[in-house]
Amino acid sequence: MKLKNNLPIIALLTCLMICGLESFSQKNNTPELYLEPIFKVNYGDATADKPQSKSWTNEYGQWVLIGDEDGPKLLKKDASGWTSQTELNHTWKDLPSRADVWSKGDQCQIVLVEDCVLTVVQIAYSKNSEKYKYQWKVDLPITADCNSIETATITQDSKGEFWVCADVNEKIMVWHSLNGEEWSNPFTIADSINLDDISLIVALQNQVSVIWSDQNTQSINERIHSDGDAMDKWSDRIIVQEGDNNADDHLNATVFENGRMAMATKNSVDEMNQPQFVLRIRELNGQWTNTPYENLMPHRTPSRPIINHVESGKIFEIHAVRNRVDNRYFISVNEIVEKNGGWEFKELIQLKTKIRRKNGDVTSSKASFLPDGPKLIFFSDELGNVYSFDLDSLL
Template identity: 75%
Template sequence: MMKLKGILLLFLPLFCLFLCGYDTFSQDTNTPELYLDPIFKVNYGDATADKPQSKSWTNDYGQWLVVGDEDGPKLLKKDGLGWASQSAVNRAWQTLPSRADVWNKGDEVHIVFVDECALNVVQMTYSKHRERYKQRRSRYLPMPTDCQTLETATITQDSKNQFWVCADMNEKIMVWHSFNGRVWSEPFALADDINNDDISLIVTLKGQVSVIWSNQNTQSINERIHMDGDDPDQWSEPIVVQEGDNNADDHLNATVFKNGQMAMATKNSVDIINQPQFVLRLRDKNGQWTNIPYENLRTERSPSRPIINHIEQGRIFEVHTVRNRVNNRYFISVNEIIRKGDGWEFKELIQLKTKINGKNGDVTSSKAGFLPDEPKLIFFSDDLGHIYSFDLDTLL
């Protein structure tokens, strides 16, 4: 059931959707289940929150994860005995905000930590001599004095090695810029008419940076583009990805392919039984979008918070939380997006479950695509502080 013919493993055919038509998604109801034990515990519920942040990365030095805790965020590393807290870094992180988004490149990691009306960017470098990360600097970003609320933020780096952070604040989409990752600009607004429930996402494409946000007031998903090397405040006019039919909600997550194309998983606000709750949005190299609704809301099954990632030159995975509307139990649905004829198939591969009765979810992964010869890890957490991990390699 989980093995695909070789042609489906190729990257190019997966994305002929940009030129071809599509059908609605189908789903297999005979899905295997797997109960997971926690890999770590913190004194902080929903430690892998929040949308649309990426909190893990894999490099030559191991597998890494940032989670929240009551006394500040925690950096975890996987070793031969499991996941271990990195005490030196974590001491330096005490009192920092706990919700994090990670940008990793080579030996350096930049992390934006998010709290209400506070953003802190930490820069770390891996010390090969000491075999651990060393914090080089920590900076709070300039924040307007009239800030009332800030839900989430994401960080990226463009081809000119300049850094960007975007966040929702006071019903606006705000962007901060840094030439070097040390000194940050005052924020400037890319949109000012959003709902207080909306969020944004910033991603690096070929030669440009894209900010995408939901606007539930106008029922739209929108984008603005900054070309690398232009003045920091020089952005395209707003681009409407899709508008109307309640297609906007505050759930966004994207994966970017080497050829410059992007796939984004989003939730809509339709909330009607037997109608799709999610939209797969595919952006070609020329900035043209294709929007495909999928994953129906069912009488017994309520899907939420989708993320998406891919194996370089290979398969595309979408993962989301499901609440059983009958018994109020939660599980994680792991799916593959497969080219099938003139359409696409959304194939549920496995359901990940835990032994607790409460909420679990907030699935997260890496910004970077998975390499074929490295672990392909996803993470989620429950409201009791347990953190769970699953390697997609077990499905390959």
């Protein structure tokens, strides 16, 4: 690992020490960096919930949408740090706080989640005012028997049509919209799953993939919709993997420029010295391969992995870790390298806070990172502090 100016690794470590590096971890001498909060809200775990993507970067700046007690808050990075977009945030006061963002061009489609409530809002960037402006909101139709919705994600297919996927009670459901504002009734993708299970919707090349966990059958599953087909025309269930306690409600994915998809998931093995995560690769022909990694150790309980990549470059996996000995938390940043037909995992840095409380809920963008742009990840603690780190400093 070298800096961009090709200084040796010692130069990087010196830089990190100036920024707050205090020691090395016990795992492969991994550098440790203590971070200060970029923002604070009156809402614990402000970057929850899995597997939502809450940040984006465009020609207008760098943005993140976090939760607060009175509704979601949009922050923009400027010369003074991360600044709340007060005017916009006031317009969606009291809306659900847990958000998943789809950003394209001047517009963002956002699905907001609360128990038995799904609200889609649209914001658009005004070049005149140099701010995002609130445009409209719509509540998606929810079945009358709804008891709970844990999380939801949103995407747009190659035809410009929008999709939302969510768990409703013991079902996985999808909603469809031609324009993002008028939405269909839900279509059931899967039934009789565990109440703890969730789903993820991902746009592929001319397809949309819904992936969900089913802890009742110990399986990770997928159904595919071809762009342009009727909204209720989906493939039969595809079993990504089944058995051996490989399913849990932790899913996150990134789609490479060649159409392959990588997904980081947690399993339910929960046994000492056994892998807790699975890297799942989907080839263009729909074939999946599954590679377990990241053992449960006495001093490391890993959880909630996310994955993203630099276009035509490096793959990053980031997850939270609880030290079972002292009950301290940190964020583990890893590089995944494809090598000799397999995958290697290397921990690059551990991100820590001075708060002796739970932190985690790492989030990033749906879009891949641009080689010459910021590569931001965010996480939060249960006191309402939000933290940020630019992976570009590791390249």
